[in-house]
Amino acid sequence: MKKDILKTSIIQSSLVWENPKKNLKNFAKKIELLYGRTDLVVLPEMFTTGFSMRADGLACDSGVIDYLKDHAMRGGFAIYGSVMFQIADKFVNRGIFMRPDGSSTIYDKRHTFTLAGEHEVYNKGEKAAVAEYLGWRFNLQICYDLRFPVFARNTSNYDVLLYVANWPVPRINAWDALLKARAIENMSYCIGVNRVGTDGTGMDYNGHSQVYDVLGNELLNQPWEEEGIQTIDIHKSQIERYRSELRFLEDRDQFTLN
Numbered sequence: 001m002k003k004d005i006l007k008t009s010i011i012q013s014s015l016v017w018e019n020p021k022k023n024l025k026n027f028a029k030k031i032e033l034l035y036g037r038t039d040l041v042v043l044p045e046m047f048t049t050g051f052s053m054r055a056d057g058l059a060c061d062s063g064v065i066d067y068l069k070d071h072a073m074r075g076g077f078a079i080y081g082s083v084m085f086q087i088a089d090k091f092v093n094r095g096i097f098m099r100p101d102g103s104s105t106i107y108d109k110r111h112t113f114t115l116a117g118e119h120e121v122y123n124k125g126e127k128a129a130v131a132e133y134l135g136w137r138f139n140l141q142i143c144y145d146l147r148f149p150v151f152a153r154n155t156s157n158y159d160v161l162l163y164v165a166n167w168p169v170p171r172i173n174a175w176d177a178l179l180k181a182r183a184i185e186n187m188s189y190c191i192g193v194n195r196v197g198t199d200g201t202g203m204d205y206n207g208h209s210q211v212y213d214v215l216g217n218e219l220l221n222q223p224w225e226e227e228g229i230q231t232i233d234i235h236k237s238q239i240e241r242y243r244s245e246l247r248f249l250e251d252r253d254q255f256t257l258n
Contacts, residue, residue, distance in 0.1 A: 002135030
């Protein structure tokens with residue numbers, strides 16, 4: 001089934017520091033409010049722990065896959081968010097796009113955040129990932145990826161850029177500006193979901209989750225700095241219309257990533 005109008009829900013939430021059990025319980029309550037009412041639910045980065053470098057003992061395994069699959073199937077929607085994930089003796093910051101039929105697309109964060117030492121704990125991903133759902137194509141991204149436009153360049157004709165993040169207050173102006181830029185330069189919707197609250201390192205977060213359309217227009221009230229859920233319709237016909245009228249993507253440069 002294909003949909004021209006995709007109902008998209010953003011959950012902007014605080015996170016309980018390094019406590020997967022409490023976070024999964026808290027998000028279950030929020031996700032259940034959306035059962036049968038939306039097509040896509042987007043959660044923040046590392047939604048089970050906050051942006052922690054203590055992966056050993058806290059990283060998720062297949063249990064989080066079952067958790068997302070259960071909610072997606074019962075809710076009738078897809079879900080995207082990232083978690084610290086363990087593979088054998090290695091860890092990755094893994095984005096999981098779970099569909100209601102139980103199938104999923106996996107994306108391991110390409111750009112690990114060296115300023116916080118993420119590269120010392122988590123292996124970086126090797127490739128980009130595009131998830132297909134209801135006739136839409138979603139380029140899956142995580143937080144620091146936002147600073148690297150070549151990695152997001154729309155050479156695969158995707159419709160939506162999805163960024164999930166723990167992006168702190170001191171650099172929130174960059175978050176606002178870069179999300180908008182990614183939408184405009186790629187002629188796609190750009191959805192960014194950030195957390196709020198304070199983490200265990202004392203870092204503060206103020207959300208500013210946002211949806212930008214193909215022309216860079218804000219579709220949510222800005223700035224949004226509190227916990228909450230917002231749902232908005234995005235339109236495939238708008239993408240097709242402006243790409244037909246404004247053929248900027250036909251002049252794009254081609255890049256090969258190593």
